[in-house]
Amino acid sequence: MSTNPEAGSGTDPGPSPVLSVRDLRVRIGQSSILQGVGFDVAPTGTTALLGRNGVGKTTTVRAVLGLLPEGGEVTGGTVRLDGADVTGHRTHTVVRRGVGYVPEDRGVFGSLTVAENLALAERGSGPHHYDLVHDLFPELKTRRGQRAGTLSGGQQQMVALARALLNDNRLVIVDEPTKGLAPRVVTEVAEVLRRAAERVPVLLVEQNLAVVRRLARDAVVLDAGRTVHTGDAAALLTDRELTTSLLGVGRHERPGQAGGQPGEQSGEQSGEQGQREHATKETTP
Numbered sequence: 001m002s003t004n005p006e007a008g009s010g011t012d013p014g015p016s017p018v019l020s021v022r023d024l025r026v027r028i029g030q031s032s033i034l035q036g037v038g039f040d041v042a043p044t045g046t047t048a049l050l051g052r053n054g055v056g057k058t059t060t061v062r063a064v065l066g067l068l069p070e071g072g073e074v075t076g077g078t079v080r081l082d083g084a085d086v087t088g089h090r091t092h093t094v095v096r097r098g099v100g101y102v103p104e105d106r107g108v109f110g111s112l113t114v115a116e117n118l119a120l121a122e123r124g125s126g127p128h129h130y131d132l133v134h135d136l137f138p139e140l141k142t143r144r145g146q147r148a149g150t151l152s153g154g155q156q157q158m159v160a161l162a163r164a165l166l167n168d169n170r171l172v173i174v175d176e177p178t179k180g181l182a183p184r185v186v187t188e189v190a191e192v193l194r195r196a197a198e199r200v201p202v203l204l205v206e207q208n209l210a211v212v213r214r215l216a217r218d219a220v221v222l223d224a225g226r227t228v229h230t231g232d233a234a235a236l237l238t239d240r241e242l243t244t245s246l247l248g249v250g251r252h253e254r255p256g257q258a259g260g261q262p263g264e265q266s267g268e269q270s271g272e273q274g275q276r277e278h279a280t281k282e283t284t285p
């Protein structure tokens with residue numbers, strides 16, 4: 001384990017990272033939002049980006065993707081994809097280099113069918129991996145004519161991930177895929193992510209620690225716009241002192257307080273049984 005923000009994942013340098021972020025600094029308006037974010041994403045498996053609410057996780061992935069809101073800019077640091085400097089590059093450039101993105105709201109068009117959602121995601125002349133997508137998510141084939149808005153939360157997440165996997169991506173970034181989902185759907189989404197990560201490395205922003213425990217090999221923790229820890233995910237999640245100090249797990253806080261960690265209690269329980277049910281209602285399959 002490491003608390004060095006500039007360190008990669010673990011002590012063994014291993015294979016070259018697919019994504020390498022160093023000392024990333026971002027300002028939005030007058031506020032310094034990121035003040036030194038650094039981590040590597042390994043070329044296989046899932047790397048979890050963790051931290052309490054508002055510490056800068058979404059800003060980090062949006063900075064990598066060139067998707068900062070108006071008034072936002074990268075003021076320092078570097079972002080490398082497969083070794084190539086893409087710091088501050090426009091979104092289409094980053095995406096063309098092979099980065100798929102599943103935003104927090106999933107980006108699925110509810111009034112369009114599953115097939116139309118996939119067709120719209122096709123990038124350039126391909127190749128487009130329909131075989132892979134249908135192999136991973138056979139349900140999307142049988143439901144190809146169904147309007148995406150009528151699917152369950154888990155099925156919509158399948159569509160969102162399928163859109164990212166359809167193209168030849170080197171990395172898929174998934175932002176809070178289980179937020180607002182009922183426990184049963186969380187389990188379904190976690191399984192979808194597990195299958196996806198067998199094919200392409202995933203950078204996963206996730207607050208549900210049971211999901212992190214199940215999926216992630218590496219973990220990066222942010223606090224107040226900086227990387228405060230990188231290392232083995234399982235080791236982090238079994239270290240009570242670290243999860244308390246870095247993630248606020250186990251602290252007694254009122255709901256909605258800044259240090260709160262959705263799903264925190266799940267780290268202490270088996271499977272997805274202990275997950276906190278989020279407020280948003282979802283249709284289940």
Ligand SMILES: Nc1ncnc2c1ncn2[C@@H]1O[C@H](COP(=O)(O)OP(=O)(O)OP(=O)(O)O)[C@@H](O)[C@H]1O
Binds near residue numbers: 028051052055058060
């Ligand atoms: N468009 C914006 N304008 C001003 N401040 C912003 C904007 N977007 C985010 N911020 C601020 O940047 C900080 C980091 O937000 P960010 O969404 O990156 O955190 P996060 O770790 O993803 O949080 P959460 O888990 O709640 O999604 C917060 O203080 C937030 O208020």
